[in-house]
Amino acid sequence: SQQGEEDPQALSIQEGENATMNCSYKTSINNLQWYRQNSGRGLVHLILIRSNEREKHSGRLRVTLDTSKKSSSLLITASRAADTASYFCATALEGSARQLTFGSGTQLTVLP
Amino acid sequence: GAGVSQSPRYKVAKRGQDVALRCDPISGHVSLFWYQQALGQGPEFLTYFQNEAQLDKSGLPSDRFFAERPEGSVSTLKIQRTQQEDSAVYLCASSSSGRNSNQPQHFGDGTRLSIL
Structure with missing residues (x-):
């Protein structure tokens, strides 16, 4: 079963625009991570935010975490065609073993 | 290469055959x-090893699924008597830390399994 849900399921934007994806989860977490997956490939780690952090930046990526609402958002600024991929949030549950629990993903298409 | 490597990349098997990834x-x-x-979905956890020890196999869907990592490096996922619902991409990931979940996981490109 999936822990999280991403919203929207699909997003199509023009190159240069910003893209925002949201993730909600159900149980207490140790951290939340965002991954990107290009078609037919494995997942690539983008950014990790711990449960005691509220915002984190990495290059053109900005992630926020609201543990009271059990939600996170990923913002990609100045998008490029190469950003076209599926984006997944994944949670490491509090007190659990080491596996990640993934959401169902957002398919982002950036049009040139 | 320095990344996680999975083989084969694609596997087609007839229902009832055994496969090893x-x-x-x-x-x-x-x-x-x-x-x-599964197609269009996020990955779902199957099993976890810390070195050679299989610490969690709670995600394995049935006793037809078996995984091992005998020397603490290479791992094999075996599916016996395959069924059509086993068709999926099987992803392997590794992480540098055994105790700390605040480390990213590094994924291979997966094995796409198709059961006919």
């Missing part, structure tokens, strides 16, 4: 994970 993690990585990804 291989994962070579990043050298020195303590933790190894197997996930199953």
Whole structure:
């Protein structure tokens, strides 16, 4: 079963625009991570935010975490065609073993 | 290469056959994970190894699924008497830390399994 849900399921934007994806989860977490997956490939780690952090930046990526609402958002600024991929949030549950629990993903298409 | 390597990339088998999927993690990585990804969905956890010890196999869907990592490096996921619902992409991931979940997981490109 999936822990999280991403919203929207699909997003199509023009190159240069910003893209925002949201993730909600159900149980207490140790951290939340965002991954990107290009078609037919494995997942690539983008950014990790711990449960005691509220915002984190990495290059053109900005992630926020609201543990009271059990939600996170990923913002990609100045998008490029190469950003076209599926984006997944994944949670490491509090007190659990080491596996990640993934959401169902957002398919982002950036049009040139 | 320095990444996680999985083989084969594609596997087609007839229903009822046994299959074996291989994962070579990043050298020195303590933790190894197997996930199953259905089309259009996020990966779902199958099992976790810390070195050679299988610490969690709660995600394995049935006793037809078996995983091993005998020397704490290469891992094999075996599926016996395959069924059509086993068709999916099987992803392997490794992580440098055994105790700390605040480390990213590094994924291979997966094995796409199709059961006819």
